[in-house]
Amino acid sequence: MRILDGVVRPYAWGSRTAIASIQGRPVPSAHPEAELWFGSHPAGSARCVDPSGPEQDLVEVIDADPVATLGAASAAEFGNRLPFLLKILAAEEALSLQAHPSADQAREGFERENARGLALEARDRNYRDPWHKPELIVATTPFDALAGFRDPHKTVALLRELQVSELDHYLGMLAGQPDSEGLRAVFTTWLTLPEASIRQLVPAVLHGAIEVLSSGSTEFAAELRTVCELGEDYPNDPGVLASLLLNHVHLEPGEGLYLPAGNLHAYLRGTGVEIMANSDNVLRGGLTPKHIDVPELLRVLDFTPVDAAQMAPPVRMIGAERVYLTPAPEFRLSRIELDGTGLHHSSSICFDMPGPQILAVLSGAIEVRPAGGAPLTVKSGQALWITDDDPDVIVRAASARAVFYRALVPVAVSAAEEVSASAPAAVTATE
Incomplete structure (x- = not known):
């Protein structure tokens, strides 16, 4: 056994206090610190630092004797690689809307993009490995997220409460087909709207949300506050509209959220311990300047409505x-x-x-x-x-x-x- 020093990932949405406090370093840190990785991921392998052996990357330790370190069963199932990545995640701002492929989708997509000759680090590459990426986060502070498509009937009630005339067409679409196909139709339409339409629709939605919140009586207060916050940070992003379709999930410390393949989600704020399959495959759906492949995202997404309680692990x-x-x-x-x-x-x-x-x-x-x-x-x-x-x-x-x-x-x-x-x-x- 060896002591590990994790790798800090300094993403812009991270905290300047959470990870530094856990490690006993001065706060605030010089830069936002979003994640602390404990694993053997090629993008950031933890370091074995205790006196029992030379300082090494964990990936080097595993590669030296995969069966002895991982065990025969794990090596047979997942190859000579640690199949999970363990993180401490600390979000001060929202992460991008995203989903992950199933095992079959990841394998097929990886082979397809290889056949096209796309470099692994290409900006428009979706599949950087042939693995799926289910993930679980357990809150260590109060934690908020968007996850999974809400019951369409509740979303219809939310859109009606907003009383935004610019939403009437989409409200009619979902009210006329309050199921997974209706959700797919509305989400696809919003994601493919011209930028000029987004510039008109998002401010109208924000104005409606502020009006409802000012009234002081709504069951959708958390959802509307989130829309306002996202609209301020991403005023021309269709992901702001997409957030209206998703469950707002609040976790208290010790509570968990499990995200299987196809679940559209975004962490909003809070600190937690996250574990995931050791993969880089992400399909983005908004709240980001990064590449969004709409057809591939729609192929991966699961539009089946789900309640927040269903995503809590036993x-x-x-x-x-x-x-x-x-x-x-x-x-x-x-x-x-x-x-x-x-x-x-x-x-x-x-x-x-x-x-x-x-x-x-x-x-x-x-x-x-x-x-x-x-x-x-x-x-x-x-x-x-x-x-x-x-x-x-x-x-x-x-x-x-x-x-x-x-x-x-x-x-x-x-x-x-x-x-x-x-x-x-x-x-x-x-x-």
Whole structure:
């Protein structure tokens, strides 16, 4: 096992306080810091920095012996690569509207763009690898997002409440077909409007939203405040209109949001721990100056209406471990809080599951002791890399309170459980 230093990604929408505070650095930071990556992604591999070996990129450590580090089950399923990327994400401004392809769509799109001779770093490239990108975020502060197409009947009620005559045509489209096809028609129309039409429609919508909010009585206050904020930042962007079709999701600390393939979404503000399949495939739909491929986005999007509650992952408590369950085969994420004062039972926890694991500390510090080995102390803002061939570990709080997140590969755990279930029962000798 090795201590990891993550890679800070300085995107413009990031926070100048959140990640620096977690790492114990002075605030504000010199530049916005949007994400702290713990993984082996080629664009930003974490560094192994503890004294037990030379400082190395995690990708180099894995490449040196993929089966020993990842385990046979993970390597067989996902190749000689860590299949997930774990992040701390800190948003002060909205991210772009985006969606991710399914596994089949990613594979086909990657091969298609390769056949066209598009360079991997080309601006108009959609598929930079053949992998899908399901993702899960767990809030560590109050967190807001847009995610999934809202029930069209509720969106019709929202558009009617706005009383914006410029929206009447689109309101009629959706009211006449309040289903996924109606949503597709309205979204497609808005995304392909001439810029001159957008310049007229967005201000009219913002004026209507301000009027409704000023009245002080609406069930759509959060949605309308978001439209006003986005319209101020992106006055000529059809993504402002598209936000009217999506669920506004608010998470309190500890609550999660799972985003499968085809889900149109945008994080608005807040800090959280995010885990995703290790892929770069993003189809953008607005709130960005970056390339938007409308036909490909429409091919990927799932317009099936969904409630916010349906996107919350089921949670299972295993002692001090809060496990967020998703169907993604590449990752499983859990939150663990330990008490170092000795007043409670949850002062330590033992991990004996196979496959690669990363423990990222968000608060306090932990002491990790492998069976028969010396302990390592991992501080807030650092992470620990545990390989498949590492021994079992005991994790204790090294501060009054320690909070960390654990990422692992569920296929490795499933394979080990199958082997254990098929093995003959052990016989214990007694005197």
